[in-house]
Amino acid sequence: KAGVTQTPRYLIKTRGQQVTLSCSPISGHRSVSWYQQTPGQGLQFLFEYFSETQRNKGNFPGRFSGRQFSNSRSEMNVSTLELGDSALYLCASSSGQGEGEAFFGQGTRLTVV
């Protein structure tokens, strides 16, 4: 079956702009989690959605937001981009129930200039 698909793979934006990243989970998975990966801070949890509801949220400013659609696809949005938002953004999907394994996408590399 198809894996987790993140689009786009690469993105270059200017400070102050906003950006939307997309994640299509594995078919049948209802949970989508988002992570930010940077050399300095490592991997940090952003938020997790299950059946269109945000169940968990990390410690990121309100400029970072997300949503999940009825087909479980998820988007995350970052407004008023800052240079420090440059990172690899990873999304993971799981069944959201039991000890479901989290499957990761290949990530979106965002560069803010």
Place this chain on the structure above:
Amino acid sequence: AQTVTQSQPEMSVQEAETVTLSCTYDTSENNYYLFWYKQPPSRQMILVIRQEAYKQQNATENRFSVNFQKAAKSFSLKISDSQLGDTAMYFCAFDLSAGGTSYGKLTFGQGTILTVHP
């Protein structure tokens, strides 16, 4: 809050040898999962092995095994018969669970870069 610490930024091993990666964690919770993930240069995070906190038996997946010491809050990964394809960044991760369900909110360590030499 939970924390995960990997004290070895880099490790290297010869092909076919055995290597152990260290991980310690801190939590006041009793129900949780521990994971080791591998991230090769392709960036795709791949689950290597998983351990449920309530299970005393150490998890094993082919050449990969863990040494889970709950009281010491230690969770090391042993890779036997190392292969060139094992070269990657390895992350130790923690997730709380409720009623056997993972929260889906992984806390990661800083990672260990493992290089396998021919």
